[in-house]
Amino acid sequence: MTGNVWALIGAAVAALAGVGSAMGVGIAGQAAAGVVGEDPKKFGRTLILQALPGTQGIYGLIVTFLIFIRIGLLGGGGMKDLTMAQGLYVFACSLPICIVGIWSGIAQGKAAAAGIMLLGKREDQMGKGIIYAAMVETYAIFALLVSLLMLFNLGF
Amino acid sequence: MKRLSVIGLDTAKEQFVSKLMDLGALEVTDEDPQQGDADELAMVPGENPAAAELDQKISDAEAAIEALKEHSPVKSPLFFTRRELKNTDFQSILQHKAEFTEEMNGILDLKEQIRKLNEQRNRKQSDLSSVTPWKAYTLPLNLTETRCTDFTLGIIPSAVSFEDMQTAAAEASETAVLEKVNEDKEFRYLLLITWKPDTAEVEEVLKQRGFTVAAFPEFDENAEAAMVRLHNEIAELTEEVQKVGKQIADRYGQKTDIENLHDQLIMERDQEVLKGRLLNTRRTFRLTGWIPEECMDAAKKMLDSCECYYLFEDPTEDDTVPVLLENNAFVTPFESVTEMYSLPDYKGIDPTRWFSIFYACFFGMMLSDAGYGVILTIATAVILHKFKLEGNLYKMIRMFMYCGISTIFWGAMFGGWFGNSVAAISSTFFHSDAAINPIWFDPIVDPTRLLIFSLGLGVVHIFLGMGLDASMKIRRGHFWDAVFDDFSWYMVIGGIIVMILMSGSSTGFHAGMYIMIAGFIILLLTGGRDKKGIGRVIGGFTAIYNITGFLSDILSYARLLALGLATGVIAQVVNTIGTLSGGGIKGAIIMLIVFVIGHLFNLAINALGAFVHTSRLQYIEFFGKFYEDGGEPFNPFRRDTKYVKLTD
Structure with a gap:
C-alpha cells in the first residue's frame, strides 16, 4: 500500500461521522413524529431540534473535503505522491472526527429527542431543550478542531 | 418596584378596575382573607359568576375565528401582528357588539351543521364498509326467514376453517346449509340456512367455534344496491359539507368583527376576575400589588381620580418581587436570550447589558461570512420593516439583525464573502486571480492565530463574569x-x-x-x-x-474557531462543486443553482449552530460565574388583547 491509499482511507473514515448523525437524526425524528402527531403546528420547531445531531456528518464531510484538497484529489492537478508516513499522518487526522462524531451523534440524537418531548409538553421551554442537545455537540466540535489542526499543520 | 396598597369605596370599584387596566402597570398579588367577627371588618374575596359566562363566550369567539381561518382560502401571514387601533375608535366600533355576537353565532351554527353532516357521513361510511364484503350475496340483506327456514348471515375469523364449520353444522342438523359468500384477509363471510326448529341448536354449535351473527335489519335491498345508495348519499353529504364550508368562507370579512368582540370579551373577563380577587368589606375594597417606580406618578393620578386611599412601600427582604428588565435600545433585544435561560433574581444583576456585545461578537465569529451576514441583516431588516412585531419575537429578530451586522464585520476581517466565491468565479470564468483579501487574516491559512485569539476573548468574557460576581459580593458587604x-x-x-x-x-x-x-x-x-x-x-x-474547571471553560471558546472554520470550509466546498463544470454559459447556470442551494443550506445550518453555541457560551461559561436566576416575570394587570393593539 502506498501513502495515497492510506490518505484516501482517511478521507473515507472521516466521512463515517455521518453514521452518528444519521442515527441521531433518526432517533430525534421518531420523537418528533410522536409530538407532531398530537400538535401538527409544532412541525417547524421539532425540525430545528431534529437538525441538531446532523452536524457531525457535516463536520466529517468538512474533514473529508479538506483531505481531498490537501492531497490534490480535487482541482484537476492529480493526486500528489505521498510517502507511507505522510499517508498515515492524513489517516490519523480523520480518526478524531470519525470516532467522536459517531458516538456524539447518537448521544445528541437522544438528547434532542428528549428536547422534543419537552417541546411537546412545555412549548415555551424549547430553548432549553436546544441547549441540552448542544451540550453534547461541544465534543464533536472539539474533535473537529483536533482533526482540523492536525490537517492544517501537516507540513507537506 | 414598589408595593402599592389601595383601599377604595365600593361605589368606585367599577371605575377603578377599568382605569387600572388602562394603566396596565400593576401586578396584583393575592392576599389571604383576614378573619374578623364583625362583618364590617371581615375581608372576604368577592364572587365572580360573570367571569365563567364570559369565558364561555370567549371560547365561542375563538371557535368562530378558527372556523373562518379553516374554511377560507386566505393564507395567514408569515408573522402574526396585532392591528393598531385607537381606544376611542375601538369603543365606537364596539357599539355594534350585538351585531358581532349575531355574526359569531351565525358562524357557529354553520360550524355545528358541518359537524352534524360529518357525523352522518361517518355513519354512512361505516355502514358502507360493513356491507361491502357481502356484495356477492344477492338476496335482500334484511331477509331473515322463509316459511320454514331461517336465514342467518355471519362471519368467522379466517383462522377458523370453513370445512370444519360445515361439518359442525351438518352434525348439528341434517338440514343445515352453510355457504361461503366471501372471504378476505381477516374474515370469512357466511350464509347459514336452517330448518326453523333446528336454528337455535345449530347457531349455538357454530357460535362456540367463533361464528358471529351479522344482522342488517335496516337494509331492505341487496348488498350491491345498498352500496350504490350509500355511495350516492355520501357524495351528497360531502357536497353539502363543502357548500356549508363555502358559506363560512364567504363570511371571512366578519373575522375582524369577531376578533374585536373576542378582545373586548377578554378585557371584560379579566376585569371580572380581578373584581373577584379583591378583598371586600361591606362598603370598601382593598388590593395590593407591585408597580414599577417609573409608573408611580401615573398611578397616583389615577388613584386620586377614583378617590382611593393608597400607600407606596419599598419591598422588604422576604418579599418575592416580580422582575422587569430595563435596558437601552441596543441591549433590549438580547433580553430574549436572558429570558430563555431564566430571569435574574430581583436582588441579582441583569446580565443582558454585559453580555450583549459579546453575544453579537461571538455570533459573528462563528458565522464569519460577510455574504451570509448581509443576507441575515437584510432579511431581518425587511421583516422588521414589514411587520409590526411585538414582544419576544421582535426582540429575537432585532437581535439577529445586530448579529448579522457583526457577521459582516468578522466576515470582512477573515475574508469570507460566500466563502472564496470571488476567487473561484474569477478564476473559472475570467481566468484572472482577483479575490477579496481578508482585512485581518484568513483563518484557514493560520488557524492557530485565531485559536489563541478565541481563547483570549474567552478569558476576557470569563473575567468579566467573575468581576460581576465580585461586584455583587462587595455591594452586599462581603469584600x-x-x-x-x-x-x-x-x-x-x-x-x-x-x-x-x-x-x-x-x-x-x-x-x-x-x-x-x-x-x-x-x-x-x-x-x-x-x-x-x-x-x-x-x-x-x-x-x-477548580483550575480544571477554568481550563475547560476557556478551552470551550475554541468553538469560535471551529464553527467559523466549518462555515468557511463548507462555503469553499460549495464553490468548488459549483465551478467543477468549468466556464461558459452551461457552467454559469450550474454554478448559479449550486451556489443558491449550497449557500442557503450552509447559512441555515450554521446560523442555527452559531445561535445555539453563542447562547451556550453565555449560559454555561458566563452565567456560571455569577448569575443568580429564578426571578418571576412581571405580569401586570393590563389589556391582554390578542388581535387588537389599543393605543390611547
Missing part, C-alpha cells in the same frame, strides 16, 4: 469573599497568561509565576474558610482543583 473567590483567580489565570506571553524574558516569566503562586496560596488558605477542622485543609485543595 473579602470577592478577594478570596474572584481576585485570587484573576491572579492565577493572569499570572499564567503573563508567563506565556513573557516566556522570552526571565524577569517577566518569573513575575507571572509569582503572581500565579500568590493566587494559589490565597486559594489554598481561604478555600475552606467556611468549614471546620480537616475540612478547612481539604477545602483549600478543592478550591485549587
Whole structure:
C-alpha cells in the first residue's frame, strides 16, 4: 500500500461521522413524529431540534473535503505522491472526527429527542431543550478542531 | 418596584378596575382573607359568576375565528401582528357588539351543521364498509326467514376453517346449509340456512367455534344496491359539507368583527376576575400589588381620580418581587436570550447589558461570512420593516439583525464573502486571480492565530463574569469573599497568561509565576474558610482543583474557531462543486443553482449552530460565574388583547 491509499482511507473514515448523525437524526425524528402527531403546528420547531445531531456528518464531510484538497484529489492537478508516513499522518487526522462524531451523534440524537418531548409538553421551554442537545455537540466540535489542526499543520 | 396598597369605596370599584387596566402597570398579588367577627371588618374575596359566562363566550369567539381561518382560502401571514387601533375608535366600533355576537353565532351554527353532516357521513361510511364484503350475496340483506327456514348471515375469523364449520353444522342438523359468500384477509363471510326448529341448536354449535351473527335489519335491498345508495348519499353529504364550508368562507370579512368582540370579551373577563380577587368589606375594597417606580406618578393620578386611599412601600427582604428588565435600545433585544435561560433574581444583576456585545461578537465569529451576514441583516431588516412585531419575537429578530451586522464585520476581517466565491468565479470564468483579501487574516491559512485569539476573548468574557460576581459580593458587604473567590483567580489565570506571553524574558516569566503562586496560596488558605477542622485543609485543595474547571471553560471558546472554520470550509466546498463544470454559459447556470442551494443550506445550518453555541457560551461559561436566576416575570394587570393593539 502506498501513502495515497492510506490518505484516501482517511478521507473515507472521516466521512463515517455521518453514521452518528444519521442515527441521531433518526432517533430525534421518531420523537418528533410522536409530538407532531398530537400538535401538527409544532412541525417547524421539532425540525430545528431534529437538525441538531446532523452536524457531525457535516463536520466529517468538512474533514473529508479538506483531505481531498490537501492531497490534490480535487482541482484537476492529480493526486500528489505521498510517502507511507505522510499517508498515515492524513489517516490519523480523520480518526478524531470519525470516532467522536459517531458516538456524539447518537448521544445528541437522544438528547434532542428528549428536547422534543419537552417541546411537546412545555412549548415555551424549547430553548432549553436546544441547549441540552448542544451540550453534547461541544465534543464533536472539539474533535473537529483536533482533526482540523492536525490537517492544517501537516507540513507537506 | 414598589408595593402599592389601595383601599377604595365600593361605589368606585367599577371605575377603578377599568382605569387600572388602562394603566396596565400593576401586578396584583393575592392576599389571604383576614378573619374578623364583625362583618364590617371581615375581608372576604368577592364572587365572580360573570367571569365563567364570559369565558364561555370567549371560547365561542375563538371557535368562530378558527372556523373562518379553516374554511377560507386566505393564507395567514408569515408573522402574526396585532392591528393598531385607537381606544376611542375601538369603543365606537364596539357599539355594534350585538351585531358581532349575531355574526359569531351565525358562524357557529354553520360550524355545528358541518359537524352534524360529518357525523352522518361517518355513519354512512361505516355502514358502507360493513356491507361491502357481502356484495356477492344477492338476496335482500334484511331477509331473515322463509316459511320454514331461517336465514342467518355471519362471519368467522379466517383462522377458523370453513370445512370444519360445515361439518359442525351438518352434525348439528341434517338440514343445515352453510355457504361461503366471501372471504378476505381477516374474515370469512357466511350464509347459514336452517330448518326453523333446528336454528337455535345449530347457531349455538357454530357460535362456540367463533361464528358471529351479522344482522342488517335496516337494509331492505341487496348488498350491491345498498352500496350504490350509500355511495350516492355520501357524495351528497360531502357536497353539502363543502357548500356549508363555502358559506363560512364567504363570511371571512366578519373575522375582524369577531376578533374585536373576542378582545373586548377578554378585557371584560379579566376585569371580572380581578373584581373577584379583591378583598371586600361591606362598603370598601382593598388590593395590593407591585408597580414599577417609573409608573408611580401615573398611578397616583389615577388613584386620586377614583378617590382611593393608597400607600407606596419599598419591598422588604422576604418579599418575592416580580422582575422587569430595563435596558437601552441596543441591549433590549438580547433580553430574549436572558429570558430563555431564566430571569435574574430581583436582588441579582441583569446580565443582558454585559453580555450583549459579546453575544453579537461571538455570533459573528462563528458565522464569519460577510455574504451570509448581509443576507441575515437584510432579511431581518425587511421583516422588521414589514411587520409590526411585538414582544419576544421582535426582540429575537432585532437581535439577529445586530448579529448579522457583526457577521459582516468578522466576515470582512477573515475574508469570507460566500466563502472564496470571488476567487473561484474569477478564476473559472475570467481566468484572472482577483479575490477579496481578508482585512485581518484568513483563518484557514493560520488557524492557530485565531485559536489563541478565541481563547483570549474567552478569558476576557470569563473575567468579566467573575468581576460581576465580585461586584455583587462587595455591594452586599462581603469584600473579602470577592478577594478570596474572584481576585485570587484573576491572579492565577493572569499570572499564567503573563508567563506565556513573557516566556522570552526571565524577569517577566518569573513575575507571572509569582503572581500565579500568590493566587494559589490565597486559594489554598481561604478555600475552606467556611468549614471546620480537616475540612478547612481539604477545602483549600478543592478550591485549587477548580483550575480544571477554568481550563475547560476557556478551552470551550475554541468553538469560535471551529464553527467559523466549518462555515468557511463548507462555503469553499460549495464553490468548488459549483465551478467543477468549468466556464461558459452551461457552467454559469450550474454554478448559479449550486451556489443558491449550497449557500442557503450552509447559512441555515450554521446560523442555527452559531445561535445555539453563542447562547451556550453565555449560559454555561458566563452565567456560571455569577448569575443568580429564578426571578418571576412581571405580569401586570393590563389589556391582554390578542388581535387588537389599543393605543390611547
